[in-house]
Amino acid sequence: MAENKPKNDVMEKIVSLAKRRGFVFPGSEIYGGLAGTFDYGPLGVVLKENVERLWLQMFRDDRDDMYGIDSAILMNPKIWEASGHVGSFSDPLMDCKKCKERVRGDKLIEEKLGIEAVVGKSLQEIGEIIKKNKITCPKCGSGDFTEARSFNLMFKTHQGVIENATDLIYLRPETAQGIFINFKNVVQTSRKRIPFGIAQIGKSFRNEITPGNFTYRTREFEQMEIEYFMEPGDKEMVKKTFDEWKKEVFDWFLGLGIKKENLRFREHDQKELSHYSSMTVDVEYKFPFGWGELMGLADRGQFDLTQHETFSKENLKYLDPMTNKQYLPHVIEPSFGVERTILTVLLDAYDEDKVNNEDRVVMRFSPKIAPVTVAILPLMKKPELTKVAEKIYKDLRKKFKVEYDDSGAIGKRYRRQDEIGTPFAITVDYDTLEDKAVTLRDRDSTKQKRVKIEELEEKIEKLLTTP
Ligand code: ATP
Secondary structure, three states: OOOOOOOOHHHHHHHHHHHHOOOEEEOOHHHOOOOOOEEEOHHHHHHHHHHHHHHHHHHHHOOOOEEEOOOOOEOOOHHHHHOOHHHHOEEEEEEEOOOOOEEEHHHHHHHHHOHHHOOOOOHHHHHHHHHHOOOOOOOOOOOOEOOOEEEEOOOEEEOOOOOOHHHEEEEOOOOHHHHHOOHHHHHHHOOOOOOEEEEEEEEEEOOOOOOEOOOOEOOEEEEEEEEEEEOOOOHHHHHHHHHHHHHHHHHHHHHOOOOHHHEEEEEOOHHHOOOOOOEEEEEEEEEOOEEEEEEEEEEEEOHHHHHHHHHHOOOOOEEOOOOOOEEOOEEEEEEEEHHHHHHHHHHHHEEEEEEOOEEEEEEOOOOOOOOOOEEEEEOOOOHHHHHHHHHHHHHHOOOOOEEEOOOOOHHHHHHHHHHOOOOEEEEEOHHHHHHOEEEEEEOOOOOEEEEEHHHHHHHHHHHHHOO
16 A cells, blocks of 8 residues: 555545535644644534444444443553553654654555565564665655664553653553453443453544554544454354454445445455454555555454453453353454544545536435435525525424525535535425425435425435435
8 A cells, every 4th residue: 555645636635625614624723733633523523423323333232242331541551561562562663864754664665565575574674675675765755764663652641740650651542452451341240141242432542653644544543443252262153253244344334335346355464463363354445545444353362351361360251151161252353443434435425527517526425424414405595485494494403414504596505515415405495385395406416306395304214214
């Protein structure tokens, strides 16, 4: 993947639309920004909530074998020793001696020679490959770098009023460990038997060396993670469960309306696997800068619970009430990123076409996640029309995300709704006063149908549930 190449056209258009229409703003903008941070605007926050709600519905609420939790961001630092993050959650950092740009040695190699050239390579080997292949600084073109050194990605902070080494704590770099350390609590307080899973959505922080590609790589982001616990020892069962999750996670992206041809699986080869995993498959999206990871599905085995049992000295074994077997469960982890999902949804929905010979930009969001489901547009700002339109607005907002707009020419208002991806627009005109019907316009085809006001709710409901 060619991360951090000059952004191509579509990416630039998305960055600009996201800002112009209130989806995503650069973080701390009025103070000149803060690299690797972004803020969601009024439309972006609803889009994000819709995506997260669907995720919780599919992976937690609609399943009989799932629970949710919401664990703390600040945790006992021993957790990060046990998980391996203190020791090995790092990237190879190099500085360009000429322009002082900081780069990730592995990513420079990956961009030029492909991922195979870099997996499993030591810091020294990374330096050598860069020299041998005359890979240069992406900013100034110089080939003169410092040695590669290991840079831990965890943000550090201090707890309490006195800053000293013993108060050092970390902002969590993943939500997963919050699930593992609560495994025993969940088993003791709930009734499901293994196999079952725990899901949570929450913020994670990584001091990325090279944040970039809009929200693809940020320093503060949200994850939607699941740890699925099963009895260890049965390889076939593990494989079967892994394959079922593989299908589920792919279906999740299709369910968001992402085009199938822009999605693919990529299995990690042996050398690329993380220290805890015996098998990992990523779902990748075809971003404008190349294929990139959207989520990872990892077989973590018994690694984490074994580590936490050793470090905490607590018995974390599960006692099967039916068989009386005691064991540390085998774990499969589907791990999704919210920012990359939202970026994917924005990129995949973006389209340009012509309506009545006029150019239009249209975000073809699935109606299930569009931040506004229905726009109510009185043809003119005349009391006899706005009165009816306001009544429809008040009725429909009980059920759907609705926006009322009575300012400007109707064509311009349609264009705005197309650009924010509103799937349905209702226009109240003078005929409405006679026939108690309105026009219902479909965003994608721009076709309009006359629908009775009293049938609107049912009709929209139906359109939302038809795939
Ligand atoms: P990458 O190789 O791109 O750095 P990763 O393999 O380190 O990603 P994981 O640790 O597997 O990522 O995290 C799970 C998910 O969290 C990723 O698939 C991605 O969607 C999201 N994620 C990870 N790091 C970031 C980041 N810096 N910015 C935004 N999302 C991220």
